[in-house]
Amino acid sequence: MLAVLVRKDLLIEFRSREILISMITFGAAITLLYAFSFRPSPESMLTFAPGLMWMVFLFVSVLALHRSHSLEKEFDAFSMILSAPVERSVLFISKYLSGFIFLVVAQMVLLPLFFLFLQLPLPANLAQMVAVFLLVDLGISAAGSLLSGIVMRVRVNEMLLPLMLFPMVTPLLISAVKSTASIMDSQPFNQWKLWFQLILSFVIVFSLIGYLIYDYVSEE
Amino acid sequence: MLSIKNINKQFGHRPVLRDVSLEIGDGELLGLVGPNGSGKSTLLRIVVRVVSCDGGSISWNGNSILNAGADQRRPLLYLGHEPGFYPPLSAAENLLLIAKLYGLEPSPADVEKNLSEVGLDPARSGPIREFSRGMLQRLALAKTLTIPWELLLLDEPTTGLDKQGKSMLSQLIETWRKDDRSLLLVSHDEEWLSSHCDRMVQLSNGRIQRSEVDGEKSVQTELVGEA
Numbered sequence: 250m251l252a253v254l255v256r257k258d259l260l261i262e263f264r265s266r267e268i269l270i271s272m273i274t275f276g277a278a279i280t281l282l283y284a285f286s287f288r289p290s291p292e293s294m295l296t297f298a299p300g301l302m303w304m305v306f307l308f309v310s311v312l313a314l315h316r317s318h319s320l321e322k323e324f325d326a327f328s329m330i331l332s333a334p335v336e337r338s339v340l341f342i343s344k345y346l347s348g349f350i351f352l353v354v355a356q357m358v359l360l361p362l363f364f365l366f367l368q369l370p371l372p373a374n375l376a377q378m379v380a381v382f383l384l385v386d387l388g389i390s391a392a393g394s395l396l397s398g399i400v401m402r403v404r405v406n407e408m409l410l411p412l413m414l415f416p417m418v419t420p421l422l423i424s425a426v427k428s429t430a431s432i433m434d435s436q437p438f439n440q441w442k443l444w445f446q447l448i449l450s451f452v453i454v455f456s457l458i459g460y461l462i463y464d465y466v467s468e469e
Numbered sequence: 470m471l472s473i474k475n476i477n478k479q480f481g482h483r484p485v486l487r488d489v490s491l492e493i494g495d496g497e498l499l500g501l502v503g504p505n506g507s508g509k510s511t512l513l514r515i516v517v518r519v520v521s522c523d524g525g526s527i528s529w530n531g532n533s534i535l536n537a538g539a540d541q542r543r544p545l546l547y548l549g550h551e552p553g554f555y556p557p558l559s560a561a562e563n564l565l566l567i568a569k570l571y572g573l574e575p576s577p578a579d580v581e582k583n584l585s586e587v588g589l590d591p592a593r594s595g596p597i598r599e600f601s602r603g604m605l606q607r608l609a610l611a612k613t614l615t616i617p618w619e620l621l622l623l624d625e626p627t628t629g630l631d632k633q634g635k636s637m638l639s640q641l642i643e644t645w646r647k648d649d650r651s652l653l654l655v656s657h658d659e660e661w662l663s664s665h666c667d668r669m670v671q672l673s674n675g676r677i678q679r680s681e682v683d684g685e686k687s688v689q690t691e692l693v694g695e696a
Contacts (some may be wrong), residue, residue, distance in 0.1 A: 250570070250572075253566070253569045253570065257555070257566055260558065260562070261557050261558065264557040264558065264596065265557040285596065314615055318636045320556075320557075323555075323556050324551055324552045324553060324555070324556055324597075324605070325549055325550075325551030325552070325553050326554055326555050327546070327551050328514065328519045328551070328553055329547075329549070329553030329567065330553070330570065331517070331518065331519045332517035332518065332519050332542060332545070332546075332547040332549075332568070333539075333542065333570040333571060334540050334541075334542050334543040334571060334572070335539055335570055336538065336539045337539070352684065372642070465521075466516060468521040469514070469518060469519065469520040469521065
């Protein structure tokens with residue numbers, strides 16, 4: 250059932266191309282704005298870049314999370330899914346996974362642009378960078394999918410989602426920025442292990458919360 | 470048999486359903502009428518757990534539907550006021566997807582046959598976003614032919630249907646009647662509803678006001694005085 254639901258989200262995106270195109274266009278626009286707005290020295294850019302990078306990805310992720318749920322509302326397909334014999338926890342995981350996939354695909358396009366336009370050196374340890382990015386994406390998608398499910402039936406949900414999501418993911422974002430900065434600065438893992446553990450804890454906690462309570466939050 | 474007992478529902482401080490109890494027997498066609506905002510659609514949505522309720526119980530053949538696993542909803546099929554499809558997908562893709570949600574794997578030929586039966590062109594591969602309201606309603610009816618169900622909950626099924634569509638729906642209902650299937654129908658068109666249903670129940674202000682059998686007021690509930 251999980252595969253059916255994830256495939257459905259991907260097929261809808263393949264047909265409509267609404268989510269990824271808006272994510273990539275918006276992300277590229279902000280990256281270009283950053284690149285042309287200020288020109289600090291390469292050293293100070295290394296200090297600012299991780300923060301700017303994660304701000305871009307957080308803004309971009311809101312587009313995916315909001316659109317993915319608003320599509321469910323368009324012809325009230327969400328009611329059809331809720332009334333079908335589908336466990337709501339599985340529904341949460343499907344939204345969580347498809348949100349994660351959209352974010353990863355958008356990052357695959359936006360990250361090279363970010364490094365290119367901000368003239369950043371590639372990190373020495375790419376494997377660590379990929380691991381941190383994948384984990385943080387899981388965290389954003391878990392918290393975002395849960396919140397989208399909660400606010401999707403509210404009239405001003407497009408406004409409410411970022412208002413609730415940004416404070417909620419602040420610990421994750423700080424940890425992501427610190428970890429990314431440490432990797433770009435080639436610091437050993439032991440020095441930023443705590444931030445990595447915080448990211449991991451966030452992912453586990455929000456995945457579990459979403460899995461357990463989506464049944465209740467998805468009903469009107 | 471569907472048994473609804475003492476269902477209550479409030480949206481904010483506004484009570485929508487107050488102590489609603491209802492039973493639908495096997496093979497019974499029950500019509501639910503009432504003015505706008507009387508709680509008809511909400512009751513249907515509570516039965517299939519799209520909307521939560523504040524109290525009461527609902528069971529199908531003795532098995533509780535509320536607070537139970539998703540499998541308990543398998544015998545029920547709900548066609549809401551909105552079509553319940555994904556606009557970027559084609560009619561066939563939507564039907565296939567819904568079938569898969571019910572654990573079915575119908576062949577493309579089966580899906581095409583069901584689409585033809587409700588008067589839709591199975592060769593049309595464009596997104597259903599381009600469909601008219603009537604075509605969406607016909608597609609919703611194709612669900613009833615694709616998914617095996619024991620109780621069908623229909624909310625305003627005549628909306629958008631032309632004369633031909635209404636006649637097709639009437640024929641389908643008569644087939645279901647012959648097959649002893651249970652139906653809960655909600656419509657504003659009381660005349661159309663009474664021509665198809667075995668029993669009519671009126672909801673007003675969230676309470677059951679009257680119940681009729683075959684058009685005659687043979688059962689009268691004692692809740693008329695409540696505002």
